[in-house]
Amino acid sequence: MVISQSEYYISPEEYLEGEKVSEIKHEYIDGQVYAIAGASDAHVTVSMNISMLLRNHLRGSACRVYMLDMKAQIDVINRYFYPDAMVTCDPRDRESEYFKSYPCLISEVLSESTEGFDRGKKFASYRHLESLQEYVLISSDQMSIECFRRNQEGHWVLYPYEKEQEVHLASVDFHCAMPAAGYAYAAIYEDVVLGGGGNKN
Template sequence: MTLGQPHAYFTPEEYLEIERISPIKHEYFRGQLVAMAGASKAHVIIVGNLSALLVNHLRGTGCISYANDMKVRLPKLNIFYYSDLAVTCDERDRASNEDFILHPKLIVEVLSESTEAFDRGNKFADYKTIPEFEEYVLIHQKQVLVERFQRQTDSLWIPSVYHNGDAVEFGSIGFSCAIADLYENISQLL
């Protein structure tokens, strides 16, 4: 995410109203709206594959998986991000009618050249301020490669890397699948 010249300051409430009627998505960064670029075909397929797997896995658990269009709110930082996929198991998120969640335990980002540095750096650091956040997953779209970071303590995140032929595990929700399942239907795009 890059911020251009500053524009008018928008409150979180104004942002949410604008976002409800806007034909394009924006993230919210301390009063500024930042337009989001469209996704590649590979990106959309990967998120769809994972979303389908997680919906079935989470059925009956009380956890909900949100793909693409659900905002994650970070009120302490005055930020709203759109993650590629987020899972919350928190009753407060399930009971809320808001256009965002506050308590995800798993967040997944599919990396692109334009977002990779931000997703790895500032965005990850910002997500770490969520007390319920346990696991961060980065999925590459140009190669078969998944990186997982699992919280041990507030300052210690254990990385795991998965390659072609591996089984990917998300410990926060007890999920496992073949890495090939995430990349189904995009071999010609790699």
């Protein structure tokens, strides 16, 4: 979540150097830096779950999975964000230690304070990444996943998933079941209390 803004222009180089030593993470939008607030238990747990599932699925491949602390660079519009989870299979991304420029999949976990930004301006920014094939929004308070997938014409098509359906992330050929509510193990939602204190899923 964006909680504060700098008062003067900061170059990308200054931003990247500052992030190496900053105790607080900041996202960067065209010369301005914005501090990020801490996330809830559910948000962090869902982020970790999807990252671990993708990591296990892609182990041994040329793809790398990153979560929370790795920046996505959108060079054409001068922006850097911290996705909750990100996958890159492009060898060019091995050249940069502190950000990745060619992700094929980005996932953001939704919370009440960040949902509008994640759906709106952040998604609009991510669409400038020519390498990006899927943008995945995961609710942190109900079993709901929305996958926006770029088709052959370059249009973004929504594929929604809810409980009792199988999630498919085509960019990395990942499949994951979403059991009915009440199941003890629900992969992406493992150890998450949904619905503001309901059953553990």
